[in-house]
Amino acid sequence: MSNFSSDDDVIVLKEKLQQSQLVFRDLALKSRREATILKRLISRLIAASQAHDDPLLNERLSQIRRELDSQEDVSRLIPQLALVERMVNRHNQATERARDSLECQFQQSGETLKCLPGLPAQLKRDLRTLLTSPAAEQKGSTEKIVALLQLYERALKLLSLPSNGLSARDLLNIDRINQLCSELQHLITELDFDGEVGDRLLDIRSRLLLSPDAQTLLELTLESVQLILDGTRNERKASQAFLSQLNEDLSVLQRHNGRSIDSSQAIATQRSSLNEELAASVDSIHTHLQDAESLEELRPNLSQVAVNLASLVARNRELEEREQQLMEQLQHNEQKLEALYQQTMDYRRRLGDQERKLLLDPLTKVYNRAALDDRLEHEYRCWIRYQTPFCLAMIDIDHFKSVNDQYGHLVGDKVLKVVARTIHQCLRDTDFIARFGGEEFVVLLPDADEETRKALLNNVRETVSRLPFKFKDTRLTITVSIGGSLFKDNDSTVDVLERADNALYNAKHNGRNKLVWA
Numbered sequence: 001m002s003n004f005s006s007d008d009d010v011i012v013l014k015e016k017l018q019q020s021q022l023v024f025r026d027l028a029l030k031s032r033r034e035a036t037i038l039k040r041l042i043s044r045l046i047a048a049s050q051a052h053d054d055p056l057l058n059e060r061l062s063q064i065r066r067e068l069d070s071q072e073d074v075s076r077l078i079p080q081l082a083l084v085e086r087m088v089n090r091h092n093q094a095t096e097r098a099r100d101s102l103e104c105q106f107q108q109s110g111e112t113l114k115c116l117p118g119l120p121a122q123l124k125r126d127l128r129t130l131l132t133s134p135a136a137e138q139k140g141s142t143e144k145i146v147a148l149l150q151l152y153e154r155a156l157k158l159l160s161l162p163s164n165g166l167s168a169r170d171l172l173n174i175d176r177i178n179q180l181c182s183e184l185q186h187l188i189t190e191l192d193f194d195g196e197v198g199d200r201l202l203d204i205r206s207r208l209l210l211s212p213d214a215q216t217l218l219e220l221t222l223e224s225v226q227l228i229l230d231g232t233r234n235e236r237k238a239s240q241a242f243l244s245q246l247n248e249d250l251s252v253l254q255r256h257n258g259r260s261i262d263s264s265q266a267i268a269t270q271r272s273s274l275n276e277e278l279a280a281s282v283d284s285i286h287t288h289l290q291d292a293e294s295l296e297e298l299r300p301n302l303s304q305v306a307v308n309l310a311s312l313v314a315r316n317r318e319l320e321e322r323e324q325q326l327m328e329q330l331q332h333n334e335q336k337l338e339a340l341y342q343q344t345m346d347y348r349r350r351l352g353d354q355e356r357k358l359l360l361d362p363l364t365k366v367y368n369r370a371a372l373d374d375r376l377e378h379e380y381r382c383w384i385r386y387q388t389p390f391c392l393a394m395i396d397i398d399h400f401k402s403v404n405d406q407y408g409h410l411v412g413d414k415v416l417k418v419v420a421r422t423i424h425q426c427l428r429d430t431d432f433i434a435r436f437g438g439e440e441f442v443v444l445l446p447d448a449d450e451e452t453r454k455a456l457l458n459n460v461r462e463t464v465s466r467l468p469f470k471f472k473d474t475r476l477t478i479t480v481s482i483g484g485s486l487f488k489d490n491d492s493t494v495d496v497l498e499r500a501d502n503a504l505y506n507a508k509h510n511g512r513n514k515l516v517w518a
């Protein structure tokens, strides 16, 4: 019985031994696999640390790998791995700091490039998009740094290499010249001279649209100044002529009036002496009637009185004639005064018209920038007071330069007029539109909720794109890009204009014919 039991024990022990051996083999296998994985990981870490040029970490990792090669028990390496972990942490913090400084440098370099004079407009737009795009907000992103470097390279190529026979300095100036051209062109648009001066200024404006070189721009500027001087001189002369004519007419009237007053006084004196003489004649008749005893005695006296009375009647007629002449003179003076009054009213109306014209863009007949400044200020004050949603949007015609280039600037002008009118027609009575620059308009939408402003601006965009332009049998589709922004928090008008402008650039960048909100 006891033998049987010890045999059983042996069998059980043997089974347990076999099981333990199996477990041990599994563990050994697992441990070898872990060691292999660990070795691979360490090798990768070594490669990474070499890339980051950290000799201390590199040395520590190489030592762990050597020890991994020489001993099976991975757990003995744990303290060293903990040390490596601390080093990696420190390394991460240093990398984070480096990324921050890279980010700072990125923004700084972007701003420096932005301020470089003479950069082409497209490059400036690309730079602005890069600096404001969501990708730019990812810290240390390699793509954005590469993109910035590419922009630097483009700028360098454009600014430093002479091309098309132009010197680097010329290239630098071209952008500035274009800018000056469009500013001068804009100023001329705001002027309002009649006659030859007006026609010649319009001619200069057309020539400015043909991208003149620096020399021509200078000549056109000089010519414009000369014309403005002439125009101002003419206007001053016309005003002086009007005033001196008015003055002369008034002094003639004054002289006539003086004479009328003199003759009216003389008439009054004569009439009173006539009356006195008449009264004396009546008195003498009475006296003669009382004194005379017979008709015969009365006769000579009465005939003398009759002669006196006849003379009085004749003088009275004469007086009446002079009174009649005086009346006619007074009527004439009154008519002259009325004519002068009408003349000054006309002049006042013309001045009023000119004042109104000063607020209108002569080409498109929508408001100009001066009017926009006034209205924006007014609406801004209303917004501060009532806090109802106030939206400002910038609308720019897409690829307008190519319309001018392909069909000529007269067609370009026509497009501008029709687009301005169309935008105006899409707005509500309380909204406002002004021409902001060449092919750019600003609209103000006070008190417009989200649905209204979206519907309104999208309607502007769609209506313009459906306009049936046709030139030389070619159908021409004109589209606009729109950047919209709402007033919020402590915004100034400049903040909102800038935001709308950025949104407009995004709309252009994202394919045009788009409405983008800031």
Ligand SMILES: Nc1nc2c(ncn2[C@@H]2O[C@H](COP(=O)(O)OP(=O)(O)OP(=O)(O)O)[C@@H](O)[C@H]2O)c(=O)[nH]1
Pocket: 182, 185, 209, 363, 396, 397, 398, 399, 400, 401, 402, 404, 408, 409, 410, 411, 412, 413, 416, 437, 438, 439, 508, 512
């Ligand atoms: N006909 C005409 N052209 C004008 C007037 N004012 C500005 N322009 C022209 O408008 C063009 C504007 O060109 P860009 O600023 O390059 O813009 P764009 O071609 O519209 O291109 P995107 O705005 O990028 O879509 C220039 O060629 C100006 O000469 C104007 O009153 N009449």
